[in-house]
Amino acid sequence: MQHLFETIDAAGQLLAWYDRHHRDLPWRVSPPMARQGVVADPYHVWLSEVMLQQTTVQAVKPYFHKFLALWPNVRDLAAADTEEVMKAWAGLGYYARARNLKKCAEAVARDHGGRFPDTEEGLKALPGIGDYTAAAVAAIAFNRQSAVLDGNVERVISRLYAVETPLPAAKPQMRALVAAMTPAQRPGDFAQAMMDLGATICTPRRPACALCPFNAVCLAFRTAEPENFPRKAAKKEKPLRVGAAFVASDPGGAVYLQKRAETGLLGGMTEVPGTPWTARIDGKTSIDAQPFAGPWEPCGTITHVFTHFELRLSVYRANVAAGNKTGNGWWEPLASLSAQALPTVMKKAIAQAIPHAFDGRPLAARGGEQE
Template structure:
């Protein structure tokens, strides 16, 4: 394989200079120009955005972030909100344990810290739902701590910069060492955001724009003419398939039967239509035989929804019922009011399969 001259050692300076010119404008971010005027990042905004951005795109998060800070401008406001309102506002963003932990963390900050976030990684990590990544991100971006922040974009940049050939996830400790060494004591928050922006806009998974990259004189993968080879990933495992059934009951008043899922487990605390267990078997416990009450249930097809660790196939059934049938463990909600409920995406799919115009 042809090689170029040995790359120069990477440093933060060219990346920060690039960030000053090409940073993304995001609603939770303090830009370099704002920082020069003395504007400081709001730790509440940084924390909220980082929780929302976990396994979720920036494009999807922007509207949710603005909705949250419009409704709950401070962490004390969020702590005072009923948990059901928070879950409803989160509906559609996915990974609902984040919303439950968000509320618990807000409660802890408001009640145990007087509404002020701790300003160190250690202090932040002691809060509910905050792990290594979020504590480092908030410490660096909100408080200028020299914390090493590593998300998927940063992993990609680092793996190419140093041509790390160890497959993920085994490569993560080595990647973290490199990020620690590269993170500067001055402007560590901007450095973290610059790395994220670089991965999102220049050092992309396919067809990276290497000629525009501030690290192109230091990149080992570019020297080897094979940036897209990195990061190396272990072979993907086939997702298991789980089966279940969902029952959409509509009464003569145009109301749909809903209930609240238990707080623990997947989609804990969210709203659902009556649903069976989700298992690997398709039997009487996951089919029409498990209907919550007797009615003229009609099959409406199958909804497929992919979670992180498995694929769910829900058989959907619909029934027109009397005004009070089957509401012992739930409530009747007008179909016109569904957008205000804490319905996760899979439940919206199930309802839409049975009532095509439910969310129009």
């Protein structure tokens, strides 16, 4: 049976809507800019797409501007110190993205003369670039007719066609539907229009169906249950893991920090000493696990939610002599603490022990993320 969507100029209607209602984003070449001859910068498109994975537009904007100020092009990023890249990324979450970002920039500079490959296949051969990012960069930066499927597009497609298969099993079906809709002309604008439609009209809750350019043919709208799509498999309860964090400060107020191993969860990031824990293994929570001698005292617990588990850390604090040191650690002045590559879970631990450590603001005001 033919879906009504196939009887209309879907791409034309969506692009007309996008021309009027597109979001102005710092990494985007808008329709008015394109009409003036401005073309997309593949570096900007790639950088924004990596940052936007699992992260909101509003959270990404300041990081995007920061990265461009520090490293205006892919060669600059390739030549950057990895530790500086991790520091600039700190707080954005999912830190494997930052490590892969650096590796990808190095590969583009080393193997491709500083120019990104212009096909999905070529892009997917780069470190850290999967199906979605390759399709998005190919379509938006190089005008390739690629099917771009992110969370916003999944929601639009699932409602248009009332896709009953739950996610993530429905992804191949949804990708095929998007591929059939994507036009040869302006495929990048079509991809961004689908994203904008999902972000501003076809929202998860209380979608503004009356304003949608597809409401006449949307099956979910016809059945008056758009919020029931996309269907999702039942979530498994996240396991709880525990451990301990030890926040030491010296007489001058400096905080003792150390670097995590390069591989694994939060690899290469900065931390306070603590007990080993993973998504599958608990760490010790007692004061007996202290990294060095000191008048350690308990100061509560903090909780942090990772993608696959919840972590609860018992936090201890001590004022100790600056000479104490273990492993690859160092004493960081309080004034420069915010500039370090500290993931949110470590910022929470420090703030629990030293409430004024981050500009005197509650940590919640600084935002959070999952790593």
